[in-house]
Amino acid sequence: MTLQAIHWALIGIWGLLTAASLIVYILSKRSEKNLSELVQRTQSWWVMVAIFTVAFLVSNTISIIVFALISFLALKEYFSMIPTRRADRRVLFWAYLSIPVQYFWVYDSYYGMFAVFIPVYMFLFLPFASLLSQQTEGFLKSVGTLNWGLMLCVFSISHAAFLLILPTIENNSAGGAGLLLFLVFLTQFNDVAQYTWGKLFGRRKIIPGVSPNKTWEGFLGGVGTTFVLAIVTAPLVTPFSLAHAAAAGLLIPVAGFIGDVTVSALKRDLGVKDTGSLIPGHGGILDRIDSLTFTAPLFFHFTRYFYY
């Protein structure tokens, strides 16, 4: 087997994670402060990267299933967190059932249905399913919250999976897998970069009413780092020209930031700190993919508009 661009990219990610782990290890030996959360986070990153690598190397179908599972776990976290009505149990069940259907359109490369199934058909069907219980009290709130969760956890995330089945085109031997790797890597890297810059130099708060740890220094430092990395890695796994690589390098960190604070606002409204406890050090799965819920659909349509 000859190594292709995508394999080099994966090797690069493992290398980066090894370097990061070494830094965290040295820091935790030297520092007086309790860095157990940082250590835990790094360990969780190894697990997440391992799952991704295996999914990538085995087959597209496995990767699509992995994304469907991520959507399922995220939606479950969301439904467990928000107030729901007893009368809507059946409606929640239908919402869960939309996950295999939506990811089947991905598997089937059926773009027409993929793009409308949740925002059109489920959007119209859920209120109908909800009114059948004839309990109109709280109807509006219930329909609104359920649909928003479905858009965020299933529709948005499924765009990442749809990247995977985009065909190989000229200038891009890595194909859809390369685009997906580019999106997921930069989105997650940007989270870490914004966090690190914020920890080191953070002073001026951006929106303390929503997320008190977010600072201009963290945001701008993260955007800058991600931007540089996007330009460097784009020729390896994407068909992007320099201008498009630069645009993607801005789109991902900015959209990622907005996704992050949007989920923060939701948590603040509900009075919870983390969306769950699935990933040690990170909180719930929704805490980990909050940025991706915004970057995935935007990056997908950016790419599709210019190259497909």
Place this chain on the structure above:
Amino acid sequence: MLQKVFYIFVKIAVLFLLGLNVRRKDLLPFEGPAIIVANHNSHLDTMVLMALMPLSKLKDIKPVAAADYFFSSPWKAWFSEHVLGIIPVERKREDRTSDPLEGCYQALHKGQVLILFPEGSRGEPEEMTGLKKGISYLAEHTPGAPVVPVFTHGLGKALPKGSFLLVPFFCDIFVGKPITWAGDRTQFMNTLQDRFNELSSEKTFAPWE
């Protein structure tokens, strides 16, 4: 054997379909004599508590359940006895031939762990009703056995009484510090009730109207 195979599937289903957030799992007793006392919202309660136990200990962990429900048909009776390992308790006075808790005393005597739902019935999902006194008789009879309160939330949303449609929800399970028998029944019940109140107020749960 049958029980182990059954609970391997249960463990997978519980972890994947529901997902558990367990606090202080180390306080759960695997060795008897001990009594685990939990609030009751769903048929899933017993399954989930059993799924937290190591497979090798399952044969000595005994859920206590209503005889009139679980032994109402031959098939149910076989399943309850051989797979779930239930100790039946007669709820109705007219069905009783001896002390209804006799089976429980024996199990504790053999060093087994009991799982008990002192609310008596599953009741309205996610609402606790008063505790029945039976538990205090058990504690008095076996004063050496620690009584461990466990508060669960979410299982009644996933599968409430009267429903067959399982809707996935994350479940919270808070294990409390064990209570030991101090000589007075009323005081024991009050302490237990207090522990449950403390456990249930550890987290604010989204309302379920």
